[in-house]
Amino acid sequence: MPALPLTPSRPTCRAGRTLAAAALLALPLAALAQPGAEAASAAASAAAAPALDNPYGLASLWAGSDGIAKGVLLMMALMSVGSWYILIVKLLEQARIGRQAREAQAHFWSAGSVAQGSTALSAGSPFRFIAESALEATKKHEGLLGQIDLNEWVTMSLQRAIDRVGSRLQDGLAFLATVGSTAPFVGLFGTVWGIYHALTAIGVAGQASIDKVAGPVGESLIMTAIGLAVAVPAVLGYNWLVRRNKGAMDEVRAFGADLHAVLLASGPRAGRD
Numbered sequence: 001m002p003a004l005p006l007t008p009s010r011p012t013c014r015a016g017r018t019l020a021a022a023a024l025l026a027l028p029l030a031a032l033a034q035p036g037a038e039a040a041s042a043a044a045s046a047a048a049a050p051a052l053d054n055p056y057g058l059a060s061l062w063a064g065s066d067g068i069a070k071g072v073l074l075m076m077a078l079m080s081v082g083s084w085y086i087l088i089v090k091l092l093e094q095a096r097i098g099r100q101a102r103e104a105q106a107h108f109w110s111a112g113s114v115a116q117g118s119t120a121l122s123a124g125s126p127f128r129f130i131a132e133s134a135l136e137a138t139k140k141h142e143g144l145l146g147q148i149d150l151n152e153w154v155t156m157s158l159q160r161a162i163d164r165v166g167s168r169l170q171d172g173l174a175f176l177a178t179v180g181s182t183a184p185f186v187g188l189f190g191t192v193w194g195i196y197h198a199l200t201a202i203g204v205a206g207q208a209s210i211d212k213v214a215g216p217v218g219e220s221l222i223m224t225a226i227g228l229a230v231a232v233p234a235v236l237g238y239n240w241l242v243r244r245n246k247g248a249m250d251e252v253r254a255f256g257a258d259l260h261a262v263l264l265a266s267g268p269r270a271g272r273d
Helices: 010-048 058-064 067-107 114-119 126-139 150-169 173-205 210-272
Strands: none
Touching (some): 067 150, 067 173, 067 210, 114 210, 173 210
């Protein structure tokens, strides 16, 4: 019986080597494709995951602050609301005075007498108030007051009326000045208080890494930013309103000076017209 050959034939060996080479080539391709698949899977999972809230925003500052820090935030919020309220109200008031000045220029000086001119002005007008005050002064120039010179007495009455109008225009400006000068320091106090608590928490935890420091310190610095955001509009609004008040008071003083001349020319009969 013939013995079987122990070595494979050449065609069989060639086929085996081909299969082995194909297997070796497939392994690197699979290894290269696996990281790409993992990256695509990670990107898909990141897109599907909901967006995280900002851990360093105002909501986090309010939630993590104590009673004193919340009190500072509420105080600055009240300062800001009060400043904007006064700014808007004073602008409307100054615009109304401008309309009343044009009304006085159009109707008062064309009247037959001071009394008729004052009734032609709208109620609540500072120009009507000044005219009525001057008329009242001419009517009360008797008795002890009659010993005062009429010119001096009318001048004093007109000046008092003009001063009252100017005082009314100054209402609210003191609040703006106070907010503009104190809001940065209130915000700085909130910053110092927040940094104190942040350093205390870091000392207790025993870690001072950037993730432990960035949040508390950043939230504390927001206090300073809020203080500046409250102070800057108050300062700018105060300066703007003061300049506009000066223009309004120039109109009022000019009206008072002209009225003073008319009353002196009319004499004591001006109050009886």
